[in-house]
Amino acid sequence: NAGVMQNPRHLVRRRGQEARLRCSPMKGHSHVYWYRQLPEEGLKFMVYLQKENIIDESGMPKERFSAEFPKEGPSILRIQQVVRGDSAAYFCASSYDRMNTEAFFGQGTRLTVV
Amino acid sequence: EDKVVQSPLSLVVHEGDTVTLNCSYEVTNFRSLLWYKQEKKAPTFLFMLTSSGIEKKSGRLSSILDKKELFSILNITATQTGDSAIYLCAYFNTNAGKSTFGDGTTLTVKP
Numbered sequence: 001n002a003g004v005m006q007n008p009r010h011l012v013r014r015r016g017q018e019a020r021l022r023c024s025p026m027k028g029h030s031h032v033y034w035y036r037q038l039p040e041e042g043l044k045f046m047v048y049l050q051k052e053n054i055i056d057e058s059g060m061p062k063e064r065f066s067a068e069f070p071k072e073g074p075s076i077l078r079i080q081q082v083v084r085g086d087s088a089a090y091f092c093a094s095s096y097d098r099m100n101t102e103a104f105f106g107q108g109t110r111l112t113v114v
Numbered sequence: 115e116d117k118v119v120q121s122p123l124s125l126v127v128h129e130g131d132t133v134t135l136n137c138s139y140e141v142t143n144f145r146s147l148l149w150y151k152q153e154k155k156a157p158t159f160l161f162m163l164t165s166s167g168i169e170k171k172s173g174r175l176s177s178i179l180d181k182k183e184l185f186s187i188l189n190i191t192a193t194q195t196g197d198s199a200i201y202l203c204a205y206f207n208t209n210a211g212k213s214t215f216g217d218g219t220t221l222t223v224k225p
Contacts, residue, residue: 004156033212042120042202042217043157048210056210091156098211102148105156 002027004094005074006106013113019079019086021109025094032075033103034060034067037089049075055098082113116141120203120216128224131193135219137203138185145208147179147186152200152218160188160201193223 005024013019025032030051035043045059049069060067064082069075079086089110093103117140127133139147146164150157161170163179163186170177174193179186190197200220204213 031211035215042200043204043215045212045214048212056212093213102159102162103213105158107156 004029004092004104004106006090006092006109008109009107011109011111013082013111015083015113016081019082019111019113021077021079021090021092021111022074023077023092023094023106024074025092026104029094029096029104031095031098031103032069033093033095034075034077035091035093037091037108039088043091046077050098079111082111084113087111087113116205116207116214118203118205118214118216120201120219122219123217124220124222126222126224127193129194131223132189132191133193133221135188135190135201135203135221136185137187137216139203139205140184141205141207141214143207143209144181144205146206148204148206148213149177149186149188150202150204152202153198157202190221193221195223195225197221198223 007022032049034046037043047060047067048056064080066078089108091108092106095103119138121136149160161177166181174191177188200218202218204215206213
């Protein structure tokens with residue numbers, strides 16, 4: 001049973017480009033959470049999705065950021081027109097249901113904006 | 115607004131020392147408190163605490179929750195260099211179905 005898979009592991013983008021981060025949850029998990037970790041900081045919640053639904057996006061900037069979790073395929077976190085301040089590690093976690101507090105994390109995508 | 119505060123922010127000790135990491139929280143809809151260890155990769159789960167006063171143990175690591183005083187501690191005895199990591203505390207909000215993390219404690223264990 002493969003764990004949470006994120007790709008790419010490292011992503012370099014120039015300012016103004018789009019970054020697309022993918023997360024495949026563990027088999028059987030239909031709840032996905034995205035977190036951002038800035039250098040020297042803890043994990044900050046961004047968005048919580050179930051299949052085809054955004055449950056809570058209170059931690060996600062209203063502009064340039066979007067997330068989806070389609071019926072088929074991975075969850076996608078999209079950042080349009082990236083800026084230097086978007087450079088961070090983006091972690092995805094998945095769980096079996098919303099009451100499952102032991103979410104499993106992927107290895108993260110390290111985004112660097114140059 | 116829900117808040118998780120960890121202290122100290124960083125700690126440097128020598129092998130063999132015992133450390134205590136602190137986590138205090140102000141949250142609504144508390145369900146559980148979680149501890150994670152993060153090295154240069156994804157956080158790995160250590161403990162989940164839901165009941166006050168019951169210690170969870172795993173080898174040299176142990177943790178306990180005080181729901182009345184709203185804090186938890188993580189103890190590491192006989193520290194080793196491999197314990198060097200960021201230790202993250204998080205609470206799980208039942209209604210929101212998500213975890214909120216503290217900023218972490220960076221532990222460095224010197225030989």
